[in-house]
Structure formats: C-alpha cells, structure tokens
Amino acid sequence: MKKLLPALIGLFSLLSGFMLDAQTFTVPYDTVIVPPFSNSAAPTDNITNITGNNLTIRWHVIATDFPADWLTASAFGICDAQTCRDNGTNGLWNLSTTSGSFYNATYYANAAHDSTMLFDLTLNLMTSTNPGTHYVTINLTDMGTGNYSKNITFLITKIPTSVPSVPTGVSEVVLYPNPAHDELNVVFDANSDVKNIAIYNIIGKVMAVYKVSGSSANLNMENIPSGIYFVRLYNSNGNILSTKKFTKQ
Numbered sequence: 001m002k003k004l005l006p007a008l009i010g011l012f013s014l015l016s017g018f019m020l021d022a023q024t025f026t027v028p029y030d031t032v033i034v035p036p037f038s039n040s041a042a043p044t045d046n047i048t049n050i051t052g053n054n055l056t057i058r059w060h061v062i063a064t065d066f067p068a069d070w071l072t073a074s075a076f077g078i079c080d081a082q083t084c085r086d087n088g089t090n091g092l093w094n095l096s097t098t099s100g101s102f103y104n105a106t107y108y109a110n111a112a113h114d115s116t117m118l119f120d121l122t123l124n125l126m127t128s129t130n131p132g133t134h135y136v137t138i139n140l141t142d143m144g145t146g147n148y149s150k151n152i153t154f155l156i157t158k159i160p161t162s163v164p165s166v167p168t169g170v171s172e173v174v175l176y177p178n179p180a181h182d183e184l185n186v187v188f189d190a191n192s193d194v195k196n197i198a199i200y201n202i203i204g205k206v207m208a209v210y211k212v213s214g215s216s217a218n219l220n221m222e223n224i225p226s227g228i229y230f231v232r233l234y235n236s237n238g239n240i241l242s243t244k245k246f247t248k249q
Contacts, residue, residue: 024051024142025107027119027152035206036157036198036238043154044120047081047140049107056143057107059119061093061100062151063137067130071095075124078138080105081117093136104143125158131238133157133196133211155209157196159238175231179247182222186231188242190215193235200230224248 026048034043049055070076073088082105091101109115134156141149174187188194197217199207207224226248233241
C-alpha cells in the first residue's frame with residue numbers, strides 16, 4: 001500500500017494537469033495563407049467553442065514582420081466575435097516596443113448564439129509602398145482556465161499595383177522529382193532574387209506559400225492532394241519571375 005500511494009498521487013496529478021490543459025476551442029487552420037492581392041483583403045479563421053459554457057478568449061498579437069505602412073490604423077485591423085479594432089494608437093501592434101495589447105471576446109455556447117464565430121483581419125494596403133510576403137501571429141487563450149491556448153498565423157502576400165519595368169525572370173528553373181510525392185525540390189538562379197514560392201492548383205487557388213533564399217528550396221508536399229499544380233516564383237517586390245507545372249502523386 002505504501003508503494004501504491006505515491007503512484008496514485010502521481011497519476012492523479014497527471015490527470016489533473018491534463019484536465020486543466022484540455023482543449024476548449026478549436027480553429028480550422030493554424031496558418032491561413034492569403035492569396036496574393038494588390039490593395040485589400042479580409043482573411044478569415046473561425047473560433048469554435050466546444051464546451052457547454054461561454055468562453056472568454058483573450059487574444060493579442062505576439063509577432064509580426066509587417067512593414068510600418070502595413071501597421072497604420074487605416075491599413076491593419078482585427079475582428080473578433082464582438083467587435084473590430086484597428087491599429088490606432090498602436091493598440092494591435094507597436095512597432096517600437098514589439099508588443100501588442102490584450103483584448104477579450106466572449107464565445108457563446110447556447111441556443112441563442114452561434115458557437116462558431118469569425119476571427120479575421122482587415123487589410124487595406126492601397127497606400128502601402130511595401131509589397132512582399134509577411135506574417136502576423138496571434139495568441140488565443142481561454143481565460144476560464146488560463147491553460148489552453150492556441151497560436152494562429154496569417155501569411156500575407158501583397159503584389160505591386162503597377163510594375164514600372166518588366167522583371168527579367170529566372171533563366172532556368174528545375175523541378176524534381178516530377179511527379180512529386182512528399183516533397184518537391186526547386187532549383188533556380190541565385191542572382192534572380194527569388195524570395196517566395198507559391199503553389200497553385202489548376203483553377204488558380206493558392207495551396208501553399210514558402211519563403212526561400214539562396215538557389216534552391218525543398219517544399220513539403222505531404223498536405224497537398226494528388227493532382228496537377230503550378231509553381232510560381234516571386235521576387236522581393238512581389239513580381240512573378242517564373243511559372244512551372246508539376247504533378248503530385
């Protein structure tokens with residue numbers, strides 16, 4: 001009995017910790033990849049309360065590499081279940097202190113309300129002079145327990161509204177293996193300024209976007225269904241340098 005008691009205490013502690021950290025809400029996407037756009041976009045994720053009680057979810061931006069003109073009050077906003085907030089007074093993200101304020105939103109779980117509610121960004125980059133691919137990561141924490149939390153990331157690609165000169169492109173791009181299975185290798189000229197690679201399906205939907213550097217990239221294909229796709233290479237200004245077709249098996 002003396003030997004059994006410590007074991008039971010340890011098991012109880014383990015189960016207690018598991019219960020405190022139990023999942024109380026879900027989001028469909030850990031990373032939301034936004035198709036390239038010129039002026040404005042409203043990428044969306046959902047938060048679903050999976051408990052029988054109302055949840056107070058506290059959220060804040062924990063990291064972003066947005067340029068300064070993406071962070072103005074007129075350019076950047078976030079909407080939760082109750083209201084939309086812009087970046088006035090650097091509330092969502094302060095570039096100088098690299099911090100974001102905390103906000104609370106109630107996510108209901110009863111017949112009078114939907115348990116699934118939108119959580120989205122509002123982006124108006126019409127006056128931005130900084131095209132390219134950038135990200136913002138937001139932490140969501142259930143304040144009922146304070147133990148269950150989730151990070152979601154929005155990957156944003158803004159393309160120029162006008163191109164002053166036609167980019168020279170990439171002289172040669174090699175894809176292998178083709179057909180691809182779990183991974184695809186892309187080899188290109190290191191001097192061509194390739195910064196991002198996007199994968200599109202045959203109807204033009206963006207399946208994935210990868211940041212790259214150097215003269216090659218290894219792209220994970222595990223979550224992409226079988227089919228015919230296109231690889232599109234972008235430079236640091238968001239200009240398309242090359243498009244190649246491949247097959248995923």
